[in-house]
Amino acid sequence: MTAKHHLELTQVGIDFPTPKGPxxxxxxxxxxxxxxxxxxxxxxxxxxKSTVLNIIAGLHKATKGGVILDGHEVNEPGPERAVVFQNxxxxxxxxxxxxxxxxxxxxxKGRSKAEMRDWVxxxxxxxxxxxxxxxxxxxxxxxMKQRVGIARALAMEPKVLLMDEPFGALDALTRAxxxxxIMEIHADxxxxxxxxTHDVDEAVLLSDRIVMxxxxxxxxxxxxxxxxxxxxxxxxxxxxxxxxxxxxxxVLTFLYEKQRKVESVAEHRKKAQxxxxxxxxxxx
Numbered sequence: 001m002t003a004k005h006h007l008e009l010t011q012v013g014i015d016f017p018t019p020k021g022p023x024x025x026x027x028x029x030x031x032x033x034x035x036x037x038x039x040x041x042x043x044x045x046x047x048x049k050s051t052v053l054n055i056i057a058g059l060h061k062a063t064k065g066g067v068i069l070d071g072h073e074v075n076e077p078g079p080e081r082a083v084v085f086q087n088x089x090x091x092x093x094x095x096x097x098x099x100x101x102x103x104x105x106x107x108x109k110g111r112s113k114a115e116m117r118d119w120v121x122x123x124x125x126x127x128x129x130x131x132x133x134x135x136x137x138x139x140x141x142x143x144m145k146q147r148v149g150i151a152r153a154l155a156m157e158p159k160v161l162l163m164d165e166p167f168g169a170l171d172a173l174t175r176a177x178x179x180x181x182i183m184e185i186h187a188d189x190x191x192x193x194x195x196x197t198h199d200v201d202e203a204v205l206l207s208d209r210i211v212m213x214x215x216x217x218x219x220x221x222x223x224x225x226x227x228x229x230x231x232x233x234x235x236x237x238x239x240x241x242x243x244x245x246x247x248x249x250x251v252l253t254f255l256y257e258k259q260r261k262v263e264s265v266a267e268h269r270k271k272a273q274x275x276x277x278x279x280x281x282x283x284x
Contacts, residue, residue: 006035006192007160011065012055025051027218029065031211036190040203042251043213043222044258049196052213053162056194057083069159079107082153086165088145090137096148097133100124103152123155124148126185143174147181154185163195167202176235179206187232200255204247205235212254222258225250 012029015022026048033039041049054060056067058077067074069081090099100120108116124130127147137145146166153161167175179202186193186206197203203210207227214222227247229238238244 005032006037006070007033007056007194008068009052009056009065010068012052012062012067013064014051014055014060015063024218025216026055026220027064028220031221031224033192033194035192038186038193038206038208039195039211040207040209041194041196041211041213042198042200042203042255043219044215044255045198046216046219047213048216048219049213050164053083053164053194053196056160057081057162059083079156080159082156082158082161084146084149084153084161084163084166086168088137088142088149090145090148090152092137095134095136096124096129096140096144096151097121099137099148100152100155104155107156119155123151126154126188127151127181141174143170143178146170146178150178150182150185154189154191158191160192160194163193165196165198168198175202180235182206183231183233200248200251203251204229204244205233205238210247210251212251215258223254 009029009031013024013027015024017023029048029052031039041052043049051060055062056074058074058081061075074081090096091102094102097120100123101116104111104116104120108119111119121130121133124133127150129144129147129151132140132144132148135144137148140148150166167178170178182193183206185191195206204227210225210227211221212223212225213219225247229241229244229247
């Protein structure tokens with residue numbers, strides 16, 4: 001495979017072994033991402049969004065195809081791809097500062113102690129957590145924990161920031177504040193972001209493109225929607241924006257049609273199984 005883009009997924013597919021044979025979770029996923037793009041993956045539960053993210057992160061190995069990042073094939077986890085999960089995964093015995101410092105020590109071997117300290121403080125400041133550097137995870141809110149998790153990921157200076165429903169467990173107000181922070185950070189750093197979300201409004205607000213996944217098994221990319229809304233974006237101003245509402249409608253329509261198709265297939269299968277049982281009973 002040749003690299004023409006910053007991040008490229010080519011004919012990616014993955015099978016998982018089961019007692020009944022291989023289960024095809026993904027098939028023929030093709031996606032080209034430019035440096036600095038903000039991409040959201042959206043789809044129903046079980047459509048393979050997290051599997052795509054894990055393949056990019058190097059946590060899963062694709063059965064078919066592969067991932068290229070800046071000309072190098074992705075085969076394992078690496079510091080150039082930092083992951084933020086819905087669960088912050090902070091070490092409970094370390095302060096906010098120490099949690100971020102641990103990541104910096106693993107990825108910044110050439111820095112002096114003073115440079116490391118400045119870098120840790122800089123990334124905590126980016127997520128507005130300078131006031132809580134000495135707090136343990138148990139002493140801060142869920143939103144603050146997630147901010148520290150984002151600071152830890154950014155401190156690794158990744159080429160790609162991968163976020164798996166990072167705000168899904170938070171209340172609406174905290175989620176909105178963190179979305180605003182992510183937009184500010186993305187504008188400042190220009191880093192590449194790939195995010196999984198179930199929230200249509202979140203996807204439209206944050207993204208340059210929304211990748212809509214079909215339902216599994218054998219899930220793939222159904223449609224890709226370009227979001228041509230001017231940055232910086234203001235959620236209040238966008239509420240009455242016709243273009244914003246058009247994008248929102250496009251995603252909702254895709255998700256609704258896919259869900260209706262799944263329900264139709266399930267109902268057809270149920271009826272077919274009922275007929276088979278009836279025929280078996282009559283033969284007996």
